[in-house]
Amino acid sequence: MTPAVKPVPGGDQNDQSESLNQTLKRLLFYLTRYRFRLALAIIFMIGFSVTMGILPALMGYATNIIAGHGSLQDLKQVLIYFIIDGVALWICGHLAQRLLSKISQQALYTLRTDLFNHMQALSLSFFDRQPIGELMSRVSNDTDVIDQFFSNGIQQVLQSVTTIIVLTIVMLWINPVLTLLVYLAVLGMLAISSTIARISGPAFERMQELLGELNGYAEERLAGQKVTIAYNQQNGTTVGFSKLSGIVARTGGRAQFVALTSMPAATIMSNLQMILLLIIGGAMVMEGHIQLGELVAFLGLSSSISSPLSQIFSVYSQIISAAAGAARVFRILDEQPVVADLPVAKPMPPVDGDVKFDAVDFAYIPGRTVLKNNTFRALPGQVFGLCGPTGAGKSTIINILTRYYDIQSGSITIDGVRIDEVGQDSLRIQIAQVLQEPFLFSGTILENLRYARGDATDEECIAAAKQAGAYEFIMAQPEGFDTFLNDGGSNLSQGQRQMLTIARAMVSQPRLLILDEATSNVDTRTEKLIQSGLLSLQQGKTSFIIAHRLSTIRKSDCILVINQGEIVERGTHDDLMGAQGFYYNLYMSQFRGKLSSITGVA
The missing domain is CATH 3.40.50.300 (P-loop containing nucleotide triphosphate hydrolases)
Structure with missing residues (x-):
């Protein structure tokens, strides 16, 4: 059985670009929470950029000295400045990197915690429609690519942007004309990056979605390995995984190919920038408009500005990948619990166990009613048995009693208190389930x-x-x-x-007890041991027992017989057997099946 692959989502490129920007802004919010430390890191980054900009200026000054505009003593002075500037450069760079590293890890911790805590607060219906493997991919794969961005990418981007701004100011101060030449190449790089973003952004998001599908496929197949071996489906499972893994590899290859073209493009534009400076700047030196040292300083500054631009391009695929992963994480964070407490919800008082269903209707999917007009009352200490065919709605009654889901109409009360008017936690803490x-x-x-x-x-x-x-x-x-x-x-x-x-x-x-076919998967001897424990657990508590083996609910105070979401019969075992209706037929079919297994006569 090979996995089904979802189609590649379409959409307008402008919408995708806007979505990408919004996702990155939201992701960066996790960093800006630590404003003081971030501001301090940026100050050190500015210091790093200034000291880096001083180096080419000192080179230009030294060039002018060598060209005959100074003395040997001036050169020695420049050397001292070089040493001081180098030390300041190292200190500022080290402190900025250290601060950003701590901020990044704290931001990632907050994001992971927010994600997991939010998932804990979501309603059961969310998990019904989300494969566990897909959710694990959000927690692991998607946060891993964000981790790479926080740990490496964001540091390089912030430092590069700071360096570009500072060096631009220095270049404008030295010579605006040469600065314009440098930025002709920079504008070319920005145009290339914009094009790459529009193409590779959706590709990286698709790759993250496929990784989630691959993770879900692997998790499901590994969890069912015993069934796979029993039906000799190892080869089919391997083929299915290989097929899906190949799609991931091809999608990732296309995304990486487009993103990685940014580096060669950046190199070409950087070399073009250098050629323009040498030709035009050299002509200006020859005509006496600027000194040779000024040109040397500019060549150093343009190289220094090209380096951070190249760094931005080198982490570009990382940024796009992180944005794709973050978009998937934020989709979960934007999910709202379907079952929510009212703003005025009060804690559920200690329960005595008077449970009442009054004309309850319920549907997992709107328009597809699962329970219809269910009405019954269980008094404190009573044992209620629930039976009926598979899919009749037995477990659903329990799911709405514990308020995993909200009902469409009617009411459910415990001791006269509506369960939708109290806090969910205060209700469930008083109910035990086996x-x-x-x-x-x-x-x-x-x-x-x-x-x-x-x-x-x-x-x-x-x-x-x-x-x-x-x-x-x-x-x-x-x-x-x-x-x-x-x-x-x-x-x-x-x-x-x-x-x-x-x-x-x-x-x-607990005050209430729910037993959902608690002994159906064990042998008869073990069942007797478990039944002894269950009887102890049931003492003095209102209990609901979902039973496949009808023998386990024979002694119930009341048995609810459910078929197609409706209570078709109710009463004690003896009453229902005497009526010879739906319950009688269910019981006798089990009895005959057990008898035939003993006698060998069908």
Whole structure:
């Protein structure tokens, strides 16, 4: 299966140029936050540029002395000035670079932190439509190219711009006519850079987008490596990756080729500038309009101004690439949470567990209703079972109860308080969830248990592990509760991971409990152990159990039977079996399937 590649986005070049400028301004804002240190760095840069401009002037002065306009003592004096100027040049350059380096790293830290923190604040719907690999590309690839710009490019650009301004002032002071000659070449360089920007800018942005797709493809395939091997799709996966990687390489090659043409162009214009100065300046010396030293000084100054221009061109591709990466980062920073607290939202009071759905309608995509007119009430301490075919809307009911998504109409209240009128955090902190796929973080077992409540003591975590039936297998690990778990808890069995998630839920001391097919992926023996822990967790709490195995919800106070987003039946197990309706058919189909697997008779 080869990856699909999105078409290259079009657009007007003026719009793209304006967008590029806006992105760079926004990116540079992260540097201008540190105004005092940046101003100090610029002062040292000006000092560096002034001392660099003095060197050609001293060369011109020395030339005039050698040409017969001075003495040996004057030459010695010039040598002293050279030494003093060289020391000042090194000090100013070192201090400017050191300050800018610190500012750049601080700016990058702020940008990365803003990006990650903002992603944490976004609603679940954002992650539903963004592949994890693509998001990882934003956090890694895109911030890496910005890092290169901040760490190297911005220093070279600022120093070069400062040098050009200072040296231009010095040249105008010495001879305006020769300065005009120098800037004929400079204007040629600017025209070339403008053309290159219009062509290479979109190419670099496309390359960053393709890198995100490549990263997403690799992340998905590596995560599903077991399936790849099981279906013998290694070759297909390799071909798909190679195809996408080749597209990235070709796009990057085109972008780099266009951007790198700036260096040869800068060299040609620099040489042209030097030729013009030698011919016209030489004629002016021969006619007595200027002294030879003046021309020598100008040749040195023009060379000094060509060098920073060349540096700007040399980092041009870096600037365009950083702008492309920044544009992708800013698109995430501009995302707004779909589920947001009201300005007057109050904290959710401690919950007793009286949950009420009143005529609730919900759609993930407007116009495609998933839940229709759902109405029910769960009293404190009751256990509600949710069952129905795959895709009926069971998990969706849980998603809107925890307010991962906002409903279209109706109301959801807990203890008479509308959940859309309280802070999301204060609501969710009182709800514990045990999901079908247990997820653990890399770290110790104790750290994973404490993840539910940061201020939980070691004793509380150990007590929760005992209550969940996890204590014995934890103590059998090499370092007990300090045993380090790999990413996802891969060094534990499925059942052990699930028992830890139950213990983690206990540590959170929840008021409401949600069990989303918590035992569907484990064997019967492990299920009994987990069920024991779940019963302990459910005590005194309003609980919602999503069940595929209907045997797990037989003892529920009420079972909601959901089909195509509607509650089609409700009642106890005995009531529903007696009605011989939708639930009865579901239960009997499972029972017959289990019986046939034992007897061998279909």
